[in-house]
Amino acid sequence: NATLSGGEFTADLHPSNVKWLDLTASYSKVNGKTANGEFLPFIPTDKISGSVRIESDADKKFSNPFFETGIDYSFA
Numbered sequence: 001n002a003t004l005s006g007g008e009f010t011a012d013l014h015p016s017n018v019k020w021l022d023l024t025a026s027y028s029k030v031n032g033k034t035a036n037g038e039f040l041p042f043i044p045t046d047k048i049s050g051s052v053r054i055e056s057d058a059d060k061k062f063s064n065p066f067f068e069t070g071i072d073y074s075f076a
Helices: none
Strands: 002-013 021-034 047-055 066-074
Touching: none
Parallel strands: none
Antiparallel strands: 002 021, 021 047, 047 066
């Protein structure tokens, strides 16, 4: 028998004065313990993710052009 618990928090920002910019950040955590209190193996580490998305107006070639980059960091 084991217990798993965890959660994820995400913040998605769309500044009203910069409509073409989208900022996203998230944090996730999972815990797992056996009935006698030992930690379960192979549980993923805590993780922080972030991304920046820049959108452009549609033109004749593309209906919704954008550029997006992101980063993931996993705690050791």
